[in-house]
């Protein structure tokens with residue numbers, strides 16, 4: 383009898399179950415069914431790729447499998463002897479596409495089965511792309527736990543049949559390395575933890591008014607605006623971060639926020655300031671400003687290969703433009719008021735980014751002020767209010783949702799429940815328009831966090847949003863009661879994996895309230 387048929391019969395006998403309460407998976411897959419049998423993962427488990435068209439030349443899967451084995455042991459010594467039955471010898475991965483270029487809208491779907499019959503017994507992953515297979519390995523790792531009796535990795539409730547795909551293609555997390563420098567090891571840790579909840583875009587808000595930490599070969603004095611000589615990233619560091627992230631299925635979105643939020647640029651090139659006493663926004667009247675933007679984006683395009691670049695455009699206070707005589711004169715000569723000049727700046731910066739092959743993301747103020755003038759491929763990044771996405775998609779543009787009242791991680795009064803319940807498609811009924819919401823992003827602004835507490839400020843709240851962005855709406859509870867115990871178990875898993883995720887109880891980032899087991903904090 384064919385294996386598939388035997389599996390099917392086994393399932394019919396056991397009956398399938400989607401009682402989310404008893405399934406320790408985060409985010410919840412599209413469809414899950416399971417049985418009641420315990421299996422063990424062999425202490426010399428191996429990965430095979432029988433039937434795969436993809437050959438893993440870059441060792442993306444080989445390395446991911448090794449990381450997953452380490453994760454599943456949770457630093458225990460899995461030194462028990464393999465049992466003679468109920469033993470999973472490893473995972474076979476079938477990837478159909480030979481392409482392994484990560485990018486926007488890459489197919490992330492996968493099927494994962496863990497059978498209880500077959501000789502030898504192994505889990506089976508099927509995915510269109512290697513990036514779907516990475517998600518499958520993450521899911522598999524969550525099915526497993528260290529089993530103290532056998533001293534092996536155990537896997538309960540087999541057989542499992544999981545079929546999964548994300549609801550939104552863009553599932554982001556912002557980090558801000560201008561307000562506080564984040565060491566490379568911290569950034570890599572953030573990327574690792576993102577993959578545990580299947581987030582797939584690291585939005586790197588690299589520079590802002592306070593500091594300019596990154597090397598720009600075209601304009602080598604720009605990083606004179608770093609906080610200190612050591613609080614810097616070389617371009618080679620940036621390449622390393624991008625490679626590290628891509629190998630884990632995470633895209634890196636680079637941002638320069640212009641023309642506001644750019645005071646630090648003038649430390650190395652003072653003519654970018656309107657004047658020495660009025661230093662922001664960037665001097666709109668000076669062509670050198672746009673030459674520098676061109677140089678930065680030219681350098682970026684060699685490193686940041688994601689199809690989007692973020693050009694900011696928020697919170698532009700133009701009073702320095704009217705207060706500076708040479709800019710005032712330029713405005714008069716060009717028959718522009720400051721609103722016109724703001725638009726002129728944003729649109730000219732967009733053209734430069736497009737000339738380097740990028741599509742542009744801008745913060746929502748650009749849309750709110752001159753949405754009809756933006757390049758038609760612009761993605762508008764919402765942050766101010768909760769009712770922006772419907773307007774953006776009605777105007778035919780794409781949108782990323784990050785409304786600050788719900789999805790700003792630096793708001794310590796924003797609870798995980800608020801993160802969980804924030805629906806990106808709220809108020810958008812038309813399916814064509816729904817498709818224009820490419821996803822959402824939680825934002826870890828850096829004014830009041832640094833390397834010492836970034837992890838517990840991000841987690842577990844970012845994970846709550848991650849399920850909202852990944853799982854089908856049918857799997858997402860309308861209240862948070864049924865998600866609470868599952869998220870608290872995921873939070874404990876993060877702790878066990880070495881991620882300093884904060885307790886669920888209380889607001890955004892609290893200390894444990896009293897002695898007790900992890901899941902009750």
Ligand SMILES: *[C@@H]1O[C@H](CO)[C@@H](O)[C@H](O)[C@H]1NC(C)=O
Nearest residue numbers: 424425426427428463464471
């Ligand atoms: C795993 O270990 C068992 C003995 O414990 C051995 O029989 C088997 O060949 C090993 N498999 C691999 C792939 O090394």
Ligand SMILES: *[C@@H]1O[C@H](CO)[C@@H](O)[C@H](O)[C@H]1NC(C)=O
Nearest residue numbers: 491492493508509510514545
């Ligand atoms: C997963 O299984 C479903 C149903 O059997 C099938 O339609 C789909 O193509 C499979 N997906 C992948 C990525 O193999």
Ligand SMILES: *[C@@H]1O[C@H](CO)[C@@H](O)[C@H](O)[C@H]1NC(C)=O
Nearest residue numbers: 602603604606649650651652
């Ligand atoms: C920037 O730093 C370089 C190297 O330290 C130095 O030579 C240069 O004078 C600095 N420029 C400014 C404007 O501070």
Ligand SMILES: *[C@@H]1O[C@H](CO)[C@@H](O)[C@H](O)[C@H]1NC(C)=O
Nearest residue numbers: 666667668669670672673730
């Ligand atoms: C600045 O650039 C604009 C657009 O390319 C051009 O029209 C203008 O003549 C330039 N101004 C100066 C002073 O070079």
Ligand SMILES: *[C@@H]1O[C@H](CO)[C@@H](O)[C@H](O)[C@H]1NC(C)=O
Nearest residue numbers: 660661662699700701702705
């Ligand atoms: C705009 O900038 C000016 C000059 O720096 C400052 O005095 C003013 O308070 C700012 N306005 C706002 C709304 O922040």
Ligand SMILES: *[C@@H]1O[C@H](CO)[C@@H](O)[C@H](O)[C@H]1NC(C)=O
Nearest residue numbers: 716717718719720721722723
């Ligand atoms: C700026 O000028 C435009 C016309 O070019 C006008 O529509 C707009 O109201 C003006 N804005 C301000 C703030 O004066």
Ligand SMILES: *[C@@H]1O[C@H](CO)[C@@H](O)[C@H](O)[C@H]1NC(C)=O
Nearest residue numbers: 772776807808809810811812
């Ligand atoms: C969308 O549908 C909801 C519920 O069906 C309804 O309350 C709302 O008015 C609709 N909104 C629009 C913009 O049509």
